[in-house]
Amino acid sequence: MRPQDLIEKKRDGGELTRDEIAFLIRGYTCDEIPDYQMAAWLMAGFLRGISEAETQALVEEMLYSGDVLTHDQIAEPKVDKHSTGGVGDKTSLAIAPIAAACGVAVPMISGRALAHTGGTLDKLESIPGFRTDLSLDEFRRVLAACGLALIGQTKEIAPADRKLYALRDLTATVPFRPYICASIMSKKLAEGIDGLVLDVKSGNGAFMRDLEGAQTLAEMLARIGRGMGKRVVALVTDMNQPLGRWVGNAVETREAIEMLQGTLDGDFAQLSIELAARMLNIGGIEEDLDTARTRAVDAVTSGRALDRLRRVIELQGGDPRVADDPGRLPQALLSRDIRAERSGYVTGIETDEVGRVVMDWGGGRRRLEDAIDYGVGLNIHVKLGDPVKPGTPLVTAYYNDASKFESMADRLRRAWSITEEAPPPVQMIKAIV
Ligand code: URA
Numbered sequence: 001m002r003p004q005d006l007i008e009k010k011r012d013g014g015e016l017t018r019d020e021i022a023f024l025i026r027g028y029t030c031d032e033i034p035d036y037q038m039a040a041w042l043m044a045g046f047l048r049g050i051s052e053a054e055t056q057a058l059v060e061e062m063l064y065s066g067d068v069l070t071h072d073q074i075a076e077p078k079v080d081k082h083s084t085g086g087v088g089d090k091t092s093l094a095i096a097p098i099a100a101a102c103g104v105a106v107p108m109i110s111g112r113a114l115a116h117t118g119g120t121l122d123k124l125e126s127i128p129g130f131r132t133d134l135s136l137d138e139f140r141r142v143l144a145a146c147g148l149a150l151i152g153q154t155k156e157i158a159p160a161d162r163k164l165y166a167l168r169d170l171t172a173t174v175p176f177r178p179y180i181c182a183s184i185m186s187k188k189l190a191e192g193i194d195g196l197v198l199d200v201k202s203g204n205g206a207f208m209r210d211l212e213g214a215q216t217l218a219e220m221l222a223r224i225g226r227g228m229g230k231r232v233v234a235l236v237t238d239m240n241q242p243l244g245r246w247v248g249n250a251v252e253t254r255e256a257i258e259m260l261q262g263t264l265d266g267d268f269a270q271l272s273i274e275l276a277a278r279m280l281n282i283g284g285i286e287e288d289l290d291t292a293r294t295r296a297v298d299a300v301t302s303g304r305a306l307d308r309l310r311r312v313i314e315l316q317g318g319d320p321r322v323a324d325d326p327g328r329l330p331q332a333l334l335s336r337d338i339r340a341e342r343s344g345y346v347t348g349i350e351t352d353e354v355g356r357v358v359m360d361w362g363g364g365r366r367r368l369e370d371a372i373d374y375g376v377g378l379n380i381h382v383k384l385g386d387p388v389k390p391g392t393p394l395v396t397a398y399y400n401d402a403s404k405f406e407s408m409a410d411r412l413r414r415a416w417s418i419t420e421e422a423p424p425p426v427q428m429i430k431a432i433v
Helices: 003-011 018-029 035-048 052-063 091-101 120-125 136-146 159-170 177-190 211-227 250-260 267-282 289-301 304-315 351-363 402-415
Strands: 079-083 106-110 148-152 195-202 231-238 246-248 334-339 344-349 377-380 393-399 416-419 429-432
Touching (some): 035 159, 035 177, 079 091, 079 106, 079 267, 091 120, 091 304, 106 120, 136 148, 136 304, 159 177, 177 211, 246 351, 250 304, 334 402
Antiparallel strands (some): 334 393
């Protein structure tokens, strides 16, 4: 078999066999197939389509590209949560400690920033010293010691996704359901979980902009997970504005810590409690969803969830003092408000553009090897439906590169639509699969 023949087959609209998908994924994972051939195949698939059978083969080949964990020594139900990606989505940082404090073991494998969306690993790495590249033994030890462990794809677990995730990001092949399914499910199924809660984002900050596309993605993800014997629930949630009040790495980590310190108002806290409650529910810890929500809130107000976060930070080499004093996280040197120029109500926010501004100001990568400026971020003052007057701050920008301020401020000002009529209220949870 030759990679160019499989590129040609897909280019011409053919369906690859299981053996052909295996050849591609195995060859790419062990560096026998170069990036340029895999990129060509990914784009051919993106344009010509990938069948359900090919998607299933991709999931399985990517899953078995590395080790598939088991955690027989851990008695607690093993449950994880994964988001399909959004802007300001820091829920993993809050949910994993909450669920762990309620008796769920959370072996979480996350990703880095992808396209305009932020990544859990980058947010975690804004904590001084925090390591997301644990060996398998370390991962197991941390999980056993504190009920959660937070890593990225490694050479041992989901190595195919590790390479493909970065390649898709650089070749405009991210927002495609078969690839998203294979990427997410290959890492999640490798974790050794019993159950999975999926947060499928829909809107202008998500990879699936329309509700129908997000619902189809949720159904595909749930079908694959259930077909592999896992309990799965997928929530389709709103991503037509940044989640919470902050966008950036260290600033979102701080927002998650403040939530665990007891700040329970706003859409970010509301969604985090809901997702954590769903984890307790499918983990069999709590049948009744209302009681599960109360237990998740109690894990925060009692300080038990924050304690879990402090412990996991310490066990993964980070500075645990940030859990009590998030001022120890990296901070930008400069800050300035960007203000509204007219009065009315916020009726639209170009959420993907907000994510791109943070990335272009140094808060994300253009290439995998780029260093991240962890302190860069935005504080979002007005969200959908909020009234504004000329001079009302829309956003406070935190940055180090002053030369970019004018162009970034201009992009941000244009990202907010302000009209005379208030929009209908945002419905956070749009569907449950
Ligand atoms: N999250 C992932 O892990 N992979 C994707 O492709 C998108 C979101």
